[in-house]
Amino acid sequence: MKTSQLLIPTLREAPGEAETVSHRLMLRAGLIRKVASGIYTYLPLGLRVIRKVEQIIRDEMNRAGAQELLMPMASPAELWKETGRWDFYGKELLRFKDRHERDFCLGPTHEEIITDLFRREVKSYRQLPLNFYQIQTKFRDEIRPRFGLMRGREFLMKDAYSFDRDDAGARENYQKMYDAYHRIFTRCGLTFRAVEADTGLIGGNSSHEFMVLAETGEETVVYTDSGTFAANVERADVLPPDSVENTASLPLRSVSTPNCRSIEEVTAFLKVPSHRLVKTLLYSTGKETVAVLVRGDHAVNEIKLKKALGVPEIELAGPATVEKATGAPVGFAGPVGLKGIRILADQAIPALKNVVVGGNQLDTHYIDANWGRDFTADQTLDLRNAQAGDPSPKKDGILKATKGIEVGHVFMLGTKYSQTMNATFLDAQGKECLAVMGCYGIGVGRSAAASIEQNHDDRGIIWPYPIAPFHIHLIPVSQSDKTNEMTVRLYAELQAAGFEVLWDDRDDRAGVKFNDADLIGAPFQVVVGDKGLAEGVVEVKVRRTGIKTRVTPTELIQHLRSAVPHVDAAPSSH
C-alpha cells in the first residue's frame, strides 16, 4: 500500500483526552478516532491491526475445533427475561424499543442467543460436543469508559460457547480453550498470565482470566513466585488468621477524636498502626443496611460481600443512612453498642485484641475494644481483598501483587443457562439431559491496546511482527529518478516475497517520514536514498532496536527473511 492511498492522520501532539500510552499512540499514529465516549472508528491502519488479531484468533479457535458463526447485535428482551438477566444486568445493558414498542437490547454478551439456538437445533448426544464462536461488536454501557479501546462501550470481542454431554466433556473443552488462549496471546506478542477469577455477571462455576501484565492495568493480580497460585484480587481467597493475639484484654475506653473520620486521621491522631483499627462500613443492599467490619489496613471485597449477602448490588450507605443507623455522622461508626442492623465481620476481626473502633458519636472512638466482650457480629467470614504480604491460600508462599489488563476470560458455566432456558438433549438411553456449557471471551481491541502498552518507546509504537499493520515501512528519502526506480522495484519485490509493505510515497522531507514511521511502528523500515544507492546499498532499520544495517538491494529479501524470527525477541525499552 502507498500512504497516498490510505488515510493515516498522524498527530504531532496527542489530543488532551488521551491519558494512557496506548490511547495516546493509537490516536497519534492514526489508528482510531473517537465518535462518542467509549465509541470509536477504526481507521485503515487500526483496522489492519484488528484484523491481524482476529485472524490469529480464528486460526487458533478453528484449530481447537470451534466453529465460527455470527449472532445479531440486537436481541429481544424475552430471551434475557428467561434467564433473569434483563433485570440482573443493570444499566450496562443498553435497552431500546422497536417501532412496535417491543423491548430489545444491544448484546453485551451472547449466552442467551446461543443457548436459544442450541435448544432449537440440537437434539441428540450424537451432535455433541459443540463449540461455537463469533467475532462481533458488543455493547456495554460502561459506568466509565476510558483509555481508548481499553474500556470502550462498543468493542470487538471474540466470544465462544461450548456445549457438552457432561462435566468431563466440558472440562475438556475448557482446557482446549485455555490452551488455545495461551497460543493466541503468545502469537500476539503479549506477556501475560492466566489467573483464577470471579465469574461476575456471566456466572458459572469457575473461571480464569488472561492478564497482560502492565502498569496501566485496571485489575490487580496476586500471585506467588512458585507459580502455583495466581488470582484476581476479586477472587483470591484469604486464609483465616492462624491464631488469636495473645495479649491481655484491657478495659474499654472512650476517647475524644476530634475530626478524625478516616483511618489515616485516626491512626495519626491516636498514634496507632492501621492494623490496630477495625473499620465499620455501612452498606445498603436495597432492602437493608448492614455493617461490615474489616481491619483498618484491609479493603472490603464487595464481590465476597455480595455473595455473603446473596444480593446482586450493594453500595456504601449515604450520610443519612449512616446517621440513622449509628446515630453519628459518617466517620464514627463502630460495632460497640450498634443495634438494629446486621453486622458482618471479616474473619480477621475475632483474632484481634484491644482495637480502636468508632464510637457511634461525633468525634469519638473507643480504644481497647475486644471481640466477644464489647462487640460481636452476626456472621464472621472472608470479606476482604487479598493483598501483597498475605500468605497464599494454596500455602505455597507469600503473595505478591501486580497490575494486569484482562484480555481474555474463560468460564465453566455448568448448567446455569441450559437450566433456565431448558437447553437439553437426549442421551444414549433416551433420557433428557442438560447441556453443560462453557464460554470464552477475548477483547480484540483491548488485546491490541495491551500490546502497545507492552511494546512502545518514546518515539511511538513497536508492533510485534504478527499483528503489525504492515511488516515493512518503505521510505524513499530522495526524489531522484534513481531512488524512485529502486523504490518501485523494491516495493514490487518485497510484496512478491510475501511482505506487507507500506510505501511512504508522500512528497515530504526525510525527517517527517522517519518520525511517522517510528510512530506507526512497523517492525522494519527500509530506507532508499541517493546517498546509499551511490554505494549500492539500502538501509534496513529494525524499529525495536533502532539498529540500522546497510544491504544491497539483491540481499534485501534474504536479509529480512532471516531477521524476521528475531525481530520481536529483543526487549523493548520497557
Place this chain on the structure above:
RNA sequence: CGGGGCGUAGCGCAGCCCGGUAGCGCGCCUGCUUUGGGAGCAGGAUGUCGGAGGUUCAAAUCCUCUCGCCCCGACCA
C-alpha cells in the same frame, strides 16, 4: 453516582479574574528556495468562542440553564 476540570481554527493552547467585537504554535493552501531525522522566506484561508436564555449601549469574558468530554473517587466510616 459523588467530586474536580475542560469545551475558543484540524491539533495543542492563550485570552475570561478586570466586558469594548479573537490570538499564538503546529497543521492546511499558493509561490520560490530547500530536500538522509518534524525546512526557510513571502503570501493566504479557516472560528455560529459547545448550545439556549438572561444582564448590558456592548458578552468568549458576568449570571442561569443545558449538552458534551476528560480525570479522580466510589476503601469515606
